[in-house]
Amino acid sequence: MKMKHKIICKACFAYGEKDIRVEQRELEYSEDDVLVKVEAGGICGSDIHYYQHGRAGMSVLKHPMVVGHEFVGVIEKAPQGSGLDVGQHVAINPSQPCNQCTWCLEGKQNLCSTMRFMGSAQYNPHVNGGFSEYVVVSVEQCIPYTGVTPQVMAFAEPTAVAIHAVNIAGTLVGKKVLVIGAGPIGCLIMAAARCAGASEIIAADVSNRCLDLSKEMGASGVFNPAEEGSSKSYEANNGYFDVVFEVSGSPAAIQSTVTLTRPAGTIVQVGMGATTVEYPVMPMLVKEIRWVGSFRFINEFATAVAWLEDGRIDPLPLLSAEFKPENIEDALISAADKTRSSKVQITF
Ligand SMILES: [Zn+2]
Ligand SMILES: [Zn+2]
Known part of the structure; x- marks a missing residue:
């Protein structure tokens, strides 16, 4: 007893x-x-x-x-x-x-x-x-x-969520990465993507305050989708990014991911909120884009503690x-x- x-x-x-x-x-x-x-x-x-x-x-x-x-x-x-x-x-x-x-x-x-x-x-x-x-x-x-x-x-917990999303994406070494939604999770994904070897990390958010934070957290460039034409160069040639992390959960943002992702690229859905959205199925299909969900974390929690402890992520x-x-x-x-x-x- x-x-x-x-x-x-x-x-x-x-x-x-x-x-x-x-x-x-x-x-x-x-x-x-x-x-x-x-x-x-x-x-x-x-x-x-x-x-x-x-x-x-x-x-x-x-x-x-x-x-x-x-x-x-x-x-x-x-x-x-x-x-x-x-x-x-x-x-x-x-x-x-x-x-x-x-x-x-x-x-x-x-x-x-x-x-x-x-x-x-x-x-x-x-x-x-x-x-x-x-x-x-x-x-x-x-x-x-x-x-x-x-x-x-x-x-540690949101960092674990971020590292899990990076793991879901597969290797980021040398990859061009977009993070849509620059709240805490989005910014931590930028930091984790940098640790994981991404060559270019672009942040998108409708808040300029969040875009400023993105630069501090590892983004090499930013754009505000609310500004007309801000993502144009990334849509050219059938899409620019190897990996897009959708962290906003906004239906419009989810829809935009397909045009921004290059053929055979990966979209990781992290943002919650929208339950049903209009999704451009045909462009996704002919570009052979992989759309994959990311939920919470597994043993990434211990990794998050280690990366925060040694200052790799501030x-x-x-x-x-x-x-x-x-x-x-x-x-x-x-x-x-x-x-x-x-x-x-x-x-x-
Ligand atoms: Zn949380
Ligand atoms: Zn179980």
Whole structure:
């Protein structure tokens, strides 16, 4: 019989549309669990959607849930012999695949049919997230790191998403790459594509603020699709780019990818939002373009921690503001305002 321990702490619960509350919660943990005191967490699009609409894509809030899946902390308690030590700084991998289903056994844990992803309402009961003074996680979820601040390492999860998208694309060595949508994920894809050897990285976004950030994050050139004729040179000769990452999720952007991609090129769909779009099937077919989805990440999480730790990727230009957990609602509103915010973090 395993001893159960309890701890009471504050956390940010999403109740439904425009209803987020900071409340006490009781956490239970055993000798096999890791208790982590959370230091910082980044607000992601899905957190904003739970607040704005009570749902994020196909995941609908059915009961109150602690939000946040991009977070880091310090170990408060760890199982004996786990290799983790009290006081160690850790990035927390929010995904908990079953490791038993067909997809898990094929090494595609991100497609696990019973994935328990922290801060996600994908399955019912939902899995509580990391915007909480303390969290209880497994040993496998903890990746120790040193040498960078919690603010930097709180980018581990979106960086893992970016590296996964790069892996889905295949080798980028010497390739011409376009990233459409220069939010945090788009910018991290630019940084990761640079690390992966892309020769040219162009960013497209309707926000000039985001285009400026792109240049800091690794883009060699930018264009604003809202400006007439801005992409013309890339459409010439049947398309310019070997690989296009579509990160905006905007129907118009998704449609434009086919003209911008060269024959036999690859389009990686990362942006969510649009469920049904008009798609130029014939041009795609005759150009033999590969259109492939990219969802979350697998073991890229550990790679992300390593790349942030050694400074290969510096995410800090993307950090727009920091809030206390008590002000979670202001933080969500600020994060949703794309005219001024890229990544907003909660600091505990
Ligand atoms: Zn995220
Ligand atoms: Zn599974």
